[in-house]
Amino acid sequence: MSETLTPPQAAAVTPSEPAIAVQGLTKTYRTGFWMNKVVSPLKDCSLTVARGETFGLLGPNGAGKTTTIKCLLGIVDPTSGSGTLLGKPLGDRSIKQRIGYLPENPYFYDYLTAWEFLHFAGQVFRLPNCVLQERIPQLLELVGLSIDTARKKQLRTYSKGMLQRTGMAQALINDPELVFLDEPMSGLDPIGRYQMREIILSLKQQGKTVFFNSHILADVEIICNRVGLIIGGKLVQQGTLDELLGQTQTYVVHGHDGDVHQFQDRLEHFHLQGSHWSGEWGGSLPELLGILTGAGAVVTDLRLQRQSLEEYFVDQVRAVEGDRPVSV
């Protein structure tokens, strides 16, 4: 492909430099007729995303996910906080060329074909015609749209899934190093979601950094290296799934005999039937085995039960927001 694929600023970035690093990002809006109501969709958010990482920002509706992306992209100015994107200060226009963005509700020009729309998006990045003639078919193939459809059919005739794929192709038109995807799977049927996941995984394989918002936890579990959990504008957790879910692992143990008085109160959900017993243990494995062998018990089955991301998510939201019905 042409040399325009290599962004001019790429040489300035050292590989160890994070793709995203922000500290204390806060956004406050004044709303209401008298502008006297203050809402803070983002409060003191600090996060780091390494280059080549796929980071999923999770949170219930209204948690501040879109606001986070908008602040990172410079679409809205943060009220306070600072940070860098690809090594440049937030809001620096020079990195726009190296970033892709699929908005939550993208606007499509109904009477353009997908090809015309992508061509227009490429022109916004000042990509020469010869580059676009090569890149548009490549992107259409990546997102699974036929060239024939893209050339002939206007966007108003596309299904939601086809539009989302067109939006994804648009987000990649400038061959970005860092891609922001705001709810890329929402509104898609299971096949559409699967295809979108495959596209994101292929971006990951190409070494691109992907930052995406989602409230669809199954997708996040499959795609992400790291996740952040945002609730009520606060980033309450961030880490790998192992780090987050590992904190809440439980051992389920079954056995028989032994002096049950020594351990029945220490196991959760303890159940005794005849000489057989079972229970759950949230501590360390050596400690559990020490207690059971010390009591002369015979262990017949021991399983590590990790909390699902969904259970973790619901627990965390409840811990912050109380026991209300959770809208995910």
Ligand SMILES: Nc1ncnc2c1ncn2[C@@H]1O[C@H](COP(=O)(O)OP(=O)(O)O)[C@@H](O)[C@H]1O
């Ligand atoms: N421009 C704005 N003016 C006032 N309030 C806003 C604005 N943008 C977002 N909000 C509010 O901020 C909160 C978080 O919104 P958003 O970031 O879109 O959440 P999410 O993407 O997690 O669903 C919501 O309560 C929303 O109403």
Ligand SMILES: [Mg+2]
């Ligand atoms: Mg949103």
